[in-house]
Amino acid sequence: MQYGPNPNALHPNEAIKSICYIKNVITRPNIFVGDYTYYDDINGAERFEEHVTHHYEFIGDKLIIGKFCAIAKGIEFVMNGANHRMNSVTTYPFNIMGGGWEKATPALEDLPLKGDTVIGNDVxxxxxxxxxPGVHIGDGAIIAANSVVAKDIPAYHIAGGNPCRILKKRFDDDLIEHLLTIKWWDWPAKEIFDHLEILCSGDLKRVLEINPLLK
Incomplete structure (x- = not known):
């Protein structure tokens, strides 16, 4: 019996070519994406990596995206390679222009590097x-359209705006703690299939009945 779409398929539903499972189109060694996370873009969902900019292996920063994330078109992950040094008189990147200006190449420690960008599960x-660069978005968070996210967003919070700010919690603390404990996104495909009605129900009390030891 089939317990959901194949996580290794490019398009989980062949009738909807605008959606692709991102992990199956990644070629860069510094991008990591979990199962079932998709990008939706009618203009070429398979070209997701084009939306991860200024990402250079020599810097070493990673883009890490969890499982079951839904990412709409127009996303841009700006990575640490976009940063210019700010502890000198000028921020101009002379070194990348060539013509002898390479002598002004900054050391990595002179750049305001922010570390890895990490997106949780079910975001x-x-x-x-x-x-x-360097933003961490927690499990179950929602980011509103047209936002610019420059600071971390906690799990199960809704955030939006430019600059992005927290608007509200999705659930009360007890339910958030329960969801972070059961980690449904790590369940086997059959367990997710068997609990779909609860996971998709607006009756949140049903979720609290799920055994936190279920794996």
């Missing part, structure tokens, strides 16, 4: 969102 990111 919904709306259209035309820009995520700045």
């Amino acid at each position: 919904w990111i709306g259209q035309n969102v820009t995520i700045m």
